[in-house]
Amino acid sequence: MAMIGFVALWLSIGALDRWTVRPAFQKLEESQALEDSARARAAIWGELRQLGNELGNWAEWDDAYAFADHPDPAFVRSNLGNWRVLEKSSRLNLCAIFDRDGRVLYSGGYDSKLNEAAIPQILSGDKPAIWPLLQPALDPPRALNGVLSTEHGLLLLAARPILTTGGEGPARGVLVFGRFLDAPLLRLLAEQAKVAFEVFADRDPRLSNQERDYLRLSPGEPAFQPGPGGFRFVYESFSDLAGKPAFLIRTPIRQDISNTARNTSQTLMGVFGLTVLALLLGGVGLFGRAAALEMKIDTAAAAWGTAAAVVLVGLSLTGGIFLEFRQRSREALERRFQTVAVERSGLMVARFQGSLRELDAIRRFYNGASTVSRAAFHRFVTPILDHGEFRALEWVPRVPRERRAEFEAAARQDGLAHFQFTENDPEGRLTPARERDEYFPVYYLEPYAGNEAALGYSPDSLHPARGVALLQAWNSGQISLTERYRLVQETEQRFAVLAFAPVYQAGQEPRQADERRRQLDGFVLGVISVDRIVETVFAQQADGLIVKLADISAPVERRQLYVSKSFPLKPELSPAGSLSPYRQDFSMANRMWRIEIQPTPAFVSDHTDRLYRWVPAVGALSTLLAALYLFATVSQRRRAEKLVALRTAKLREQEQLFRSVFEEASDGALLLDDGHIIDCNEQAMALLGVASREQIIASRPETFSPDRQPDGRLSSEKAQDLIESVYRKGGQRFEWLHRRATGAELWVEVQLTPIPWNGRRILYSAMRDITERRRAEERQRLAAAVFEAVRESIIVTDANSDIVAVNPAFTVLSGYAETEVLGRNPRLLKADRHSEADYQAMWRAVASQGVWQGEFWNRRKDGVLYLVLATISQVRC
DSSP states (O other): OHHHHHHHHHHHHHHHIIIIIHHHHHHHHHHHHHHHHHHHHHHHHHHHHHHHHHHHHHHBOHHHHHHHHSOOHHHHHHHHSOHHHHHHHHOOOEEEEEETTSOEEEEEEOBTTTTBOOOOGGGOSSSOTTHHHHGGGTTTTOOEEEEEEETTEEEEEEEEEOBOTTSOSOOOEEEEEEEEOOHHHHHHHHHHHTOOOEEEETTOTTSOHHHHHGGGSOTTOOEEEEOGGGOEEEEEEEEOTTSSEEEEEEEEOOSHHHHHHHHHHHHHHHHHHHHHHHHHHHHHHHHHHHHHTTOOOOHHHHHHHHHHHHHHHHHHHHHHHHHHHHHHHHHHHHHHHHHHHHHHHHHHHHHHHHHHHHHHHHHHHHHTOSOOOHHHHHHHHHHHHTTSSEEEEEEEEOEEGGGHHHHHHHHHHTTOTTOOOEEEOTTSOEEEOOOOSEEOOOOEEESOTTOGGGTTBOOOTTOTTHHHHHHHHHHHSSOEEOSSBOOTTOOSSOOEEEEEEEEEGGGOOOSSHHHHHHHEEEEEEEEEEHHHHHHHHHGGGTTSEEEEEEETTSOGGGOEEEEOSSGGGOGGGSOOTTSOOEEEEEEETTEEEEEEEEEOHHHHHHHOOGGGGHHHHHHHHHHHHHHHHHHHHHHTHHHHHHHHHHHHHHHHHHHHHHHHHHHHOSSEEEEEETTEEEEEOHHHHHHHTOSSGGGTTTOOGGGGSOSBOTTSOBHHHHHHHHHHHHHHHOOEEEEEEEEOTTSOEEEEEEEEEEEEETTEEEEEEEEEEOHHHHHHHHHHHHHHHHHHHOSSOOEEEOTTSOEEEEOHHHHHHHOOOHHHHTTSOGGGGBOSOSOHHHHHHHHHHHHHHSEEEEEEEEEOTTSOEEEEEEEEEOOOO
């Protein structure tokens, strides 16, 4: 029944998680996404309102009212004369003033990205096409705000009727302000809203065909729709002033809420499993108690039931842990792939955009030089070519028809004997260029080797790929790129792109487009080697990644710039479908490029943490071991209880034995914990002169010591140092001066030993009274001092009459050093003045009386005789 109840409860929790908890979190996630979308929308409309508020101050101004009636150039010069400053100070890109009939009294603006006045086509002309949309602002006077999709991008547009400062009329016209909703502004708005939303114009090349259909969604009504990578986003469509779909806001759905839901459910399941396991273990303990009380319980049934429950819980926990670790492994793999892809993509973007900066550096070189020779061009660009971004660097001058012969002749004088302007014929062969008003030939070319066929190449400016970028760079004054391009000298199916950087006469860049068209001197042209840059960054696909590079500004059939080779040919290295591809769109001069990176099974194999695969085996083995353990524990509980009782009795006997040894020890014994006495025996009480244990317990050893030890150190300080030394180095033996309770001092020899007790270490101190030994040692030291200090010569011999010691006075008197006489007989001092009978009589007196005193002659080491009064005594020890 317990097993059935467990399974039912487990399934109930799973069902509750699947049908209640997760849907609730998903609704919360969708609600959060809608709030994010609303904040993104509010950020854009807030910017539009701010633009309208700035416009309102201008539209209700007497000077503007007077200008609308009689246009005065002074008004424009003083208020709208420096558009670079206006854009920087107020982020204003456009201003237009209309009279009541829709005629343009003034139009101007500036966009630093385009480096020119970016007046949309709909606002151009004497009576522009936008006027029908602005006319409602006149009667009755009212404000108009909206968004326009222009050829230059999305434009926030605000229109106000021109009135007096007091807001009175009649309205004399309409004043219009515009601000481009470009990438920097969108980044600013995203930071303000704290939402990573994106905005796409109706013709944005980044939109997929499926996303273009979302433009037909009901304006202002957000909807959850699938987007890139199959993920769901919040899409919201918005119309322009004319009511046509203008742009789309895409807001991501935050995944942290669903992750929280999943983690919460997994935590609940884990807690439930652990709780059941704890209850099972507790049940085993209760069963043991019951067995101990001899309750009638079927031991075998309980053992089998416990084991079965443990198996069920263990396998359930194993399954949950396996799923959790597998999910974490997948998430870690996804993060690793995203990290690598972001890193490599960033490197590739940096390399490509760095090539544009290098090209711009060559343009600045031309702007700063009056003339550039072929040799100077070679010297300047050779280091740039070494970086590897460019297949070739070229100087493409603008050559009028009448100067063609002059240029061809000059090139031949530079050593290019067969130089001429060339172009492709209908069959693709190089032929001399036909007559036309002007040419753009490849005049300087580095490196020359391998690119000889490109020198002099001058196709018509209407060339479908090259001519479009050339004209765009010419008109805009900015670097412009072609679509993918196959070079005339290229023999393989490899693509490059041509980057044109315009150079103007006198090194000055004209502000107006018509001036730029007249003053163009030529182009610095860089042939960017797409495959070389990509393969350098990705190290020949060593990371197991497939990289694709596309120009999404180009038609679909000409978008592909690069794709990793060989991978699609091998099924085992096909893109791994478990990971979503990484995509990044980035601006490359006038074009929008897209990087797409996909992992292969090789990447997945190299970066997947497969430890989770061991979870089933380890979990099953652990469950089996736990079940066997609990089965054995329950079935053998009685024997275990008996063993426990037996061991308890033995422990008590050992405790009693230790207590007897402790109490009956002949030495004083103390137990110290943290420097305090926690126990002592009677011998310790006798040594310290106390009558009861209470006088010692909780005291410190230095309490029964003089303030200072004989070496001068404080007893408390020295005791603490000794205790710390024992904890660090182990047991130590030392001598200590104690003071009895009566005040009498005694010397003890202490053996201090650390012992384990209740998970920590305490100290066992054995004390032995050595007061008498210290006194004997003191007497011995005193005798030795006297022996050394007396002025009489002293010789000490052993039972064999060999000298064992002499004092310093002997050395002075005899001239012999101690080391010269030790172990020798005193006869070495014999002077031959006395007979053998005299010496025998002397030794008989010593033997019988224990002492002899008299005079006799000795001989010094140097042979000199001297008379001594000697006393010879017999010492017994």
